[in-house]
Amino acid sequence: MDNRTGEIEAFLRSVETGSFAAAAKALRQTPSAVSRSVARLEARLGTRLLQRTTRSLALTPEGEAYRLRAQAILADLDELERSFVADKAEPRGRLRVSASLPFGLHRVLPILPEFMDRYPQVSVDLSLSDALVDLVSERTDVAIRHGPLRDSNLRARKLGSSRWVIAAAPSYLARHGTPLRPDELERHNCLNFNFRRAIEGWSFRVEGQWLQRSVPGRFQGNSGEALRLMAVGGAGIARLAHFLVGEDLRAGRLLPVLSEFTPGDSEDIHALYVGHQRLAARVRAFVDFLAERAAVSE
The missing domain is CATH 1.10.10.10 (Winged helix-like DNA-binding domain superfamily/Winged helix DNA-binding domain)
Incomplete structure (x- = not known):
């Protein structure tokens, strides 16, 4: 040096x-x-x-x-x-991963056995929470985050993007009616997150312009999975990522609403890792594996 x-x-x-x-x-x-x-x-x-x-x-x-x-x-x-190093080290050691509860349940856990089978010298420490973690202070190798990136000192690998869907259970819509315009949400129970997000409110495209609208509701939760279960149970209307509610929509447990006001409403999903230190083989292997098996395009 x-x-x-x-x-x-x-x-x-x-x-x-x-x-x-x-x-x-x-x-x-x-x-x-x-x-x-x-x-x-x-x-x-x-x-x-x-x-x-x-x-x-x-x-x-x-x-x-x-x-x-x-x-x-x-x-x-x-x-x-x-x-320029021809002989790459075999991935080994403990891999600490942080992911949101919905992405962890629906995208990471289903493929994690395959990763561990492919790399038998790697052990995985997975934490699922929608709260943001500091990779350095929390000693986290890889964090999967949704939406705009804020940490300029971190490396990012894009895993794709998922569109937002506003949906409710048929039982809720039968009792309260289906909103036809965003302003009609004022008369509905909207299910919201209880933590601050990069972009507050729900996004709607009205007369060619994107608008952010705060929506009322009597329930707040700390994860998309909590909001999904409440929506499926008929408690109200939720705005969630399609990768989370896609199966519910196909099965009819949830119905989309206000779709004509949300064209192109989506968020990017990235795998983040600290980039200024020598990247461990286990981290590189896991990020490559996520890009291969957990990519999102829906």
């Missing part, structure tokens, strides 16, 4: 760990050596990247901008070197 790359690595590790001492331990160097590397980097750039205090390090605005670019550069360099 040349001096320039070593200085970048010292800077990134210092930011990740919050101190020169912790970075030195991870890099098997002395704290003074790490501090000097960061100082040389700042001197060469002619700007302060870190604000030092007696207890912690904090990024300056210039440091934040440099961090994002530096992570991408080291990840690309790492990927380039791996591409």
Whole structure:
């Protein structure tokens, strides 16, 4: 590793760990050596990247901008070197995966036995929750997320997209009627999530424009699966991903409503993983497997 790359690595590790001492331990160097590397980097750039205090390090605005670019550069360099390694390591070790409850139940668990059979040296630790996890602090290898991506320091592999469907059980519609326009939802019980989402409200295309509308309801749940079960039970109207309710629609347990106001309403699904460190063979194998067997296009 040349001096320039070593200085970048010292800077990134210092930011990740919050101190020169912790970075030195991870890099098997002395704290003074790490501090000097960061100082040389700042001197060469002619700007302060870190604000030092007696207890912690904090990024300056210039440091934040440099961090994002530096992570991408080291990840690309790492990927380039791996591409020239002929003898790939066999995937092994514990793989920690986080997925939403619906995607985990309907897309991951059905194919997980095949993955574990294909890679017998890998053990899987799967957590299903619609809450977002921090991959670094939660020591998660792969997280499957829906909708717009926010974490610019993570690598993403798109698994496809799933359209949103607004649906209700025949029993509910028989009792309360079928809404014909989005504003008629004001008179219905709409089933909602109880956590903040990237895009709040339900999306409708009205007179050529997309609108976000808050909808009323007496039930909130923390997962799409909870909302699906309530909708199938006749409790109200839900807006859910097609991969989750497709079987219910085919079986007639749910009926679509307001479809003419939701053309093209969909969300992307990605597998996210930390990209600035050397990618473990088990992570690469699982992400490739998801792209092969869990792709969504509906």
